[in-house]
Amino acid sequence: MHAPISFGRLSRIITAVALSTVLLTSSVFAARPHASTVNLTMYFPIGVAGPLNSLMTRLVADFNDTHPDIHVNPVFAGDYVSASAKAQAGISAGSPPDVAVLLAADLFSFTDEHAVLPLDKYFTKKELADYWPAFLANGRLHGHIYSIPFQRSTPVLYYNKAMFSAAHIKKAPSTWAQLAKDAQKLTQRDSSGNVTRYGVEFPSDGTVYWMWEGLVLETGQKLFNSTGTKVYFNSPGAVKATNFLIDLSHKYHAMASGVLPWGGAPTDFTGGKVAMIYHSTGSLSAILAAAKFPVGVAFMPKDKTYGAPTGGGSLYVFKGIPASHVKASVTFIKWMTSPVRAAQWSIETGYVAVRKSAFKTHAMKVFAKQNPQVLVARNQLKYAQAELATHQDQQIHQFIDDQLDAAISGQSPTKTALQTAQQESNQILSQFGK
Amino acid sequence: MATRATGSRNRYGNPFLPYFLLAPSLAVLALFTFWPAIHVGWLSLYRNNLASNGPHFTGLTNFATILDDPQFRTVLFNTLEFVVGTAVPSMALGLTMALLLNRQRILSPLYRVAFFYPTLVPMVGAATAWAFIYTPGYGLMDRVLHLWGGGSLNPLGDPKLALPALIALSIWRMSGYLMIFFLAGLQSVPTDVQEAARVDGAAYPTILRRIIIPLLGPTFVFVVIIAIVNTAQLVDQLYVTTGGGPNNATNLLLWDIYQQTFSFQDQGIAATMTVVLVGALLICAALNAFLLDRRTHYDD
Amino acid sequence: MTTESTAEPLLDDDPGEAPAGIAPGSAADLATTRPAPTRAGVSLWSRLLRQGTANVLLLAAAVFWLIPLLWSIAASLEGPVQITADGWGWLPTHPTGVNFVNAWNDGNFSIYLVNTVIIVAGIILVQGVTVSLAGYAFARFDFAGKRLLFTLYLLQIMVPVTALVLPNYQTMSSLHLIDTKWAIMLPYFASGFGTFLMRQAFRGVPPELEDAAILDGAAWWQTVRYVYLPLTRPSLAAFALVSIAFHWNDFFWPLIATNSSSNRPISVGLALLTASQESGTQWNLIMAGVVIVVLPLLIVFLIFQRAFINSFARSGIK
Incomplete structure (x- = not known):
């Protein structure tokens, strides 16, 4: 039995490490950018995978280099929900960030707190007209525009072209009926009847309301009113959309049942475990990079009409910051969403470039030639509508997400579930309705 | 526990000395x-x-x-199920591990490491690893099920299985932690009493029930507290797995508080x-x- | 289940670390090897059989307990294609270290690691002082309000900082400490658990030793430093280790109290790496992140596991 390392030695090691780190801290805390420039704090979330963090850092560094009088400090604040929580916490503590990329659909939460500034007066009509209207829609309230689109997306249908040709399917489905049929054809089972490959996957954990809104829009049903005081969760269109999802699993047996994780869908797709997935355009780059087969991108198939929600983050500027910061923030926003930067952000991430003129840039033209998939999302914008945005939107989102989970996992019948979500939402929204 | 009566004198001549000694920690306790x-x-x-x-x-x-609010009642019930469902099996397992390891065995170091290491894994890391095990299709669980000709399970996506799946993870992580408290407690169970009972022909279960467990009384008091507190405040796993879903099946009280505070601003x-x-x-x-x-x- | 007739000491002991003056009946005398009496009438074979059963059970349980770690390590060495492939077993078919490089860079782990060490070291250093002082006060002084104050300290064990996130967050914002390492550390500068532990340990120290020191003209802090602490090192060490493990892994409060990666610990870094996988969960990358986070503490534990369990057993926690 060899002698164990004694605690005397251990405690000496711990003390040494502790002391040296305390010394180290003092130097870490010291570093700060120099004065006389306007220092802006920008919160940003990550909606998509790792490289985005470094891309954002690079973009902001470029801005700082070309604008000696402004220094933007980017703060990665987690996913959308935590980033929003951070900003809100900062607001209530009286120390908001200057500018932040936050969920476009959170608009009412910020205006209810009187926390964000209208931005339309800093932009010319012509400038505003260059942003896709479907993207600007989530920023509009009472004749003002409160947020400028930045990393915006919309769901599309990804499909595995190799599997399609192996199953002799010529093109992507364009209707719900066709989707169900193709998905059945693409589903494979082993000798004992266990499914080895599903036809389609519609992820349903977390913020399932988002893509589900697309299905509802396809039935010709709107989901909420423009002042954010009413939702239509129990409408016939919403019921039909939900039942379609359930049918994919339980009637057509072409989709795994239960609540399926958002992050798992692209992994399943690129791993060849499923032939089609509904997912955000924001995942396009990652999917193209990981897939070992030709990837097709199509509109979300239609029921009565094509339809899709927009999603993702817009840039907000916060109240209570000095005028010089507001000015600098607007400069920053204009730079970040300039055609060249919008194109760059789109190319490197897969988000849809937020301005029409970005598609006229050289870089985007070259990229679109090699990856025509990026144009699908742009073309779908014609049918796209604002993401579900209401007062107290996070809670409303939670209500509908919970009940959709309940319906999808078979806990309660569709109608009951949607009725519950409707009632819960009414209760909250009635506090805001005038 | 017959230590000599506590030094009841204040032999340093300063009546405020104990308060002075307590002041720093008392300030922190008061504030937080x-x-x-x-x-x-x-x-x-x-x-x-x-x-x-x-x-x-x-x-x-x-x-x-x-x-x-029915949702709050669900959350309360989930929390109770999570705390009891984790604490009781973890204590039973921790005690069993301790009883089995309370003697020298060839592989004792391996056993100790195997049972205790989950304590050293951050809950977010443990939950992530288990989420991968639970992943339908190619997670370890499905691979094993597949070997036996079974179908696919989606534990974290099924309202009936999600909470039990997270409880299993918590039991795995906590048993070894409780084990070391039981191991420490077992050191105060005199061997000669056990031996005497054994010589008198008492069976092991009797010895366990009549001698070991009563003598472990103080340990139980402590372990019960540790187990309850540690589970009642444990929501890290929700951040990286279900976020409280599906349909609140895994929503716990502290997670609800977090959402009400930071997401819903209520x-x-x-x-x-x-x-x-x-x-x-x-x-x-x-x-x-x-x-x-x-x-x-x-x-x- | 098992009828062990031997009750050998828990572990081999390091005689240099033998504590003096632990309360009788406590874990004081692990160091002395007890005789291993054999029970009459039980044959060697039946004993071996029973031991064998226990060992098989233990081994099976140990393997089961190790599966998540081994599975994570296996995945962390694997390429993305194999993760979802049908035939992938335990041994990586295409072992690669690239996941670790990517996870390290994507996850910003170098910053998080430094932060974690600073935070944990800061907490432990201050806690060491506060719990020793408070433990000493409760162990060796009589004063008005002692019972009430001691109960309040015990209550802190039951009502942890995280349960009070809402008011604590507000306190931190009004102190303008949100998004600093102080916000993470401050609430933990006192510990009811540590105070309780040190009180128990100090009560085991024979008062005569303190009397002697006082006769020699020692001030109170000299008594604590030169009489009490050297004799209660196992308790302090056990507390330090539990505290290190707790704060190294602590996630919820640091997540809430900080925003920027320059202040966040490694557990938050790992969760953010997981949360940033929206366009396709890269399990091999995430598992590499898990292994990176788990490894430091695991290695320390592997080296010190004997000393750790020993000191725990002797700490008087019971």
């Missing part, structure tokens, strides 16, 4: 435990959310509101829920002291 506990009781009497335009006194309305409701959580913890402490602590005298 006692004051907030009182403060939150105060906040629970106000309606304060995005719609309210500032705080308005409402008395006990918030309590009525949450008790009336300070009044969040404060009210905090009062419920703290109240429940204090009741557990009191019950524990009353039921288990009677024979255990830490004091003079």
Whole structure:
């Protein structure tokens, strides 16, 4: 039995490490950018995978280099929900960030707190007209525009072209009926009847309301009113959309049942475990990079009409910051969403470039030639509508997400579930309705 | 426990010395435990959310509101199931591990490492690893099921399986931690008494029930507290797995408080829920002291 | 289940670390090897059989307990294609270290690691002082309000900082400490658990030793430093280790109290790496992140596991 390392030695090691780190801290805390420039704090979330963090850092560094009088400090604040929580916490503590990329659909939460500034007066009509209207829609309230689109997306249908040709399917489905049929054809089972490959996957954990809104829009049903005081969760269109999802699993047996994780869908797709997935355009780059087969991108198939929600983050500027910061923030926003930067952000991430003129840039033209998939999302914008945005939107989102989970996992019948979500939402929204 | 009576004198001639010694920690406790506990009781009497335009006194309305809310009842029930479902099996396993390891074995170091290492894994890391195991299609669980010709399971996506799946993970992580407390406690169980009983022909279960477990009394008091507190405040796993879903099947009280505070901005409701959580913890402490602590005298 | 007739000491002991003056009946005398009496009438074979059963059970349980770690390590060495492939077993078919490089860079782990060490070291250093002082006060002084104050300290064990996130967050914002390492550390500068542990340990120290020191003209702090602490090192060490493990892994409060990666610990870094996988969960990358986070503490534990369990057993926690 060899002698164990004694605690005397251990405690000496711990003390040494502790002391040296305390010394180290003092130097870490010291570093700060120099004065006389306007220092802006920008919160940003990550909606998509790792490289985005470094891309954002690079973009902001470029801005700082070309604008000696402004220094933007980017703060990665987690996913959308935590980033929003951070900003809100900062607001209530009286120390908001200057500018932040936050969920476009959170608009009412910020205006209810009187926390964000209208931005339309800093932009010319012509400038505003260059942003896709479907993207600007989530920023509009009472004749003002409160947020400028930045990393915006919309769901599309990804499909595995190799599997399609192996199953002799010529093109992507364009209707719900066709989707169900193709998905059945693409589903494979082993000798004992266990499914080895599903036809389609519609992820349903977390913020399932988002893509589900697309299905509802396809039935010709709107989901909420423009002042954010009413939702239509129990409408016939919403019921039909939900039942379609359930049918994919339980009637057509072409989709795994239960609540399926958002992050798992692209992994399943690129791993060849499923032939089609509904997912955000924001995942396009990652999917193209990981897939070992030709990837097709199509509109979300239609029921009565094509339809899709927009999603993702817009840039907000916060109240209570000095005028010089507001000015600098607007400069920053204009730079970040300039055609060249919008194109760059789109190319490197897969988000849809937020301005029409970005598609006229050289870089985007070259990229679109090699990856025509990026144009699908742009073309779908014609049918796209604002993401579900209401007062107290996070809670409303939670209500509908919970009940959709309940319906999808078979806990309660569709109608009951949607009725519950409707009632819960009414209760909250009635506090805001005038 | 017949230590000599505590030094009851203050032999340094300064009557304020004990208070001086307590001052630093007391200040921290006051600022981050006692004051907030009182403060939150105060906040629970106000309606304060995005719609309210500032705080308005409402008395006990918030309590009525949450008790009336079926979702809150689900959350309470989940929390109870999670705490009891984790604490009881973890204690049983921890005690079994300790009894089996309370003697030299060839592979003792391996066993100790195997049972204890989960404690050293951050819950977010453990939950991530288990989420991968639970992943339908190519997670370890499905691969094993597939070997046996079974179908696919989606534990974290199924409202019936999600909470049990997270409980399994928590038991895995906590048993080894409780094991070391039991191991420490077993050192105070005199071997000669056990031997005497054994020579008298007592079977092991009898020895366990009559001698070992009663002598472990103080350890149980402690372990029960540790197990309850550690599970009641454990929501890290939700951040990286279910986020409380599907349909609140895994939503726990502290997670609900977090969402009410930071996502829904409903300070009044969040404060009210905090009062419920703290109240429940204090009741557990009191019950524990009353039921288990009677024979255990830490004091003079 | 098992009828062991031997009760050998828990572990081999390091005689240099033998504690003096632990309360009788406590874990004081692990160091002395007890005789291993054999029970009459039980044959060697039946004993071996029973031991064998226990060992088989233990081994099976140990393997089961190790599966998540081994599975994570296996995945962390694997390429993305194999993760979802049908035939992938335990041994990586295409072992690669690239996941670790990517996870390290994507996850910003170098910053998080430094932060974690600073935070944990800061907490432990201050806690060491506060719990020793408070433990000493409760162990060796009589004063008005002692019982009440001691109960309040015990209550802190039951009402942890995280349960009070809402008011504590507000306190931190009004102190303008949100998004600093102080916000993470401050609430933990006192510990009811540590105070309780040190009180128990100090009560085991024979008062005569303190009397002697006082006769020699020692001030109170000299008594604590030169009489009490050297004799209660196992308790302090056990507390330090539990505290290190707790704060190294602590996630919820640091997540809430900080925003920027320059202040966040490694557990938050790992969760953010997981949360940033929206366009396709790269399990091999995430598992590499898990392994990176788990490894430091695991290695320390592997080296010190004997000393750790020993000191725990002797700490008087019971």
